[in-house]
Amino acid sequence: MRRPAKLNILITGASSGMGEACARALAPLGHSLVLGARSADKLKKLQKELSKKASGKIVAKTVDVQSTASVKAFTAFGLKSLGSLNVVLACAGLARGLEPIETITDDELEEMVRTNVEGLVKTLRATLPHLKKSGWGYVMAIGSTAGHAVYEGGGTYCATKHGVKALMQTLRLELCGHNIRVTSLDPGMVETNFSVVRFKDKSRAQKVYQGMTPLTGQDIATCVQWLLTLPEHVNIDEMIIKPLDQASHTGAKVHRRK
Numbered sequence: 001m002r003r004p005a006k007l008n009i010l011i012t013g014a015s016s017g018m019g020e021a022c023a024r025a026l027a028p029l030g031h032s033l034v035l036g037a038r039s040a041d042k043l044k045k046l047q048k049e050l051s052k053k054a055s056g057k058i059v060a061k062t063v064d065v066q067s068t069a070s071v072k073a074f075t076a077f078g079l080k081s082l083g084s085l086n087v088v089l090a091c092a093g094l095a096r097g098l099e100p101i102e103t104i105t106d107d108e109l110e111e112m113v114r115t116n117v118e119g120l121v122k123t124l125r126a127t128l129p130h131l132k133k134s135g136w137g138y139v140m141a142i143g144s145t146a147g148h149a150v151y152e153g154g155g156t157y158c159a160t161k162h163g164v165k166a167l168m169q170t171l172r173l174e175l176c177g178h179n180i181r182v183t184s185l186d187p188g189m190v191e192t193n194f195s196v197v198r199f200k201d202k203s204r205a206q207k208v209y210q211g212m213t214p215l216t217g218q219d220i221a222t223c224v225q226w227l228l229t230l231p232e233h234v235n236i237d238e239m240i241i242k243p244l245d246q247a248s249h250t251g252a253k254v255h256r257r258k
């Protein structure tokens with residue numbers, strides 16, 4: 001089957017950052033979207049706003065990717081609303097703190113592993129049968145440059161993003177022969193809510209991007225749009241996207257103007 005002109009796309013992490021930017025970019029192109037995250041108010045607002053401009057259907061439902069039942073209900077809602085699913089765009093994820101391995105708390109450890117690794121598996125497990133059924137599929141997950149290198153205080157976060165890389169590589173093997181593309185988008189520094197969530201402190205978060213020009217969610221959305229236009233037989237396995245000012249994967253070498 002060839003790529004349908006209009007796709008049915010399920011997005012986790014759609015309430016903020018890269019997921020939200022992708023929704024904003026994809027809705028005006030006529031694709032239909034299922035938006036998911038935990039923040040009901042933000043989702044509802046985005047769904048209403050995008051529905052006004054979109055020719056496709058835009059629906060939203062809260063989902064906690066840590067929960068199998070929640071992911072199942074979200075996927076069932078998406079299917080019922082749109083009839084089929086072609087694309088899964090897994091953007092839900094987070095980092096917590098910068099604690100060394102010796103002192104990281106159970107809360108931080110478990111939240112990162114349960115969201116970034118277990119949440120991705122649960123999302124894939126629920127949606128893959130429907131991608132297969134649709135006849136034309138694409139799985140995109142947001143990994144990170146933290147899946148390619150490590151830094152002090154980032155042990156668990158980096159482990160989860162190395163985990164995302166392993167999951168996507170495995171998926172490519174398991175789906176070989178099906179008409180489903182698999183790409184890990186691995187950004188460096190993107191100014192979203194990510195650092196605010198990580199540090200629970202806005203001014204500390206702002207310092208991360210001080211004096212340099214970070215990527216925006218829109219930059220990642222541009223990459224997603226491009227991936228969706230490639231010829232049928234092409235698969236981009238991994239896409240490492242960094243700001244020009246960021247030379248190293250860990251952010252150890254960043255050009256700052258002040």
Ligand SMILES: NC(=O)c1ccc[n+]([C@@H]2O[C@H](COP(=O)([O-])OP(=O)(O)OC[C@H]3O[C@@H](n4cnc5c(N)ncnc54)[C@H](OP(=O)(O)O)[C@@H]3O)[C@@H](O)[C@H]2O)c1
Nearest residue numbers: 013015016017018037038039064065092093190192193194
């Ligand atoms: N920003 C960066 O510099 C950067 C770089 C490389 C990779 N990444 C990765 O990019 C992905 C997107 O992050 P972002 O930068 O766009 O950050 P963001 O603005 O904080 O967005 C994260 C999204 O994930 C959702 N989310 C978190 N936990 C969830 C859960 N349990 N269930 C469902 N949704 C959940 C959040 O929504 P709710 O809170 O409403 O649930 C939000 O929509 C993450 O995987 C992150 O690790 C970020």
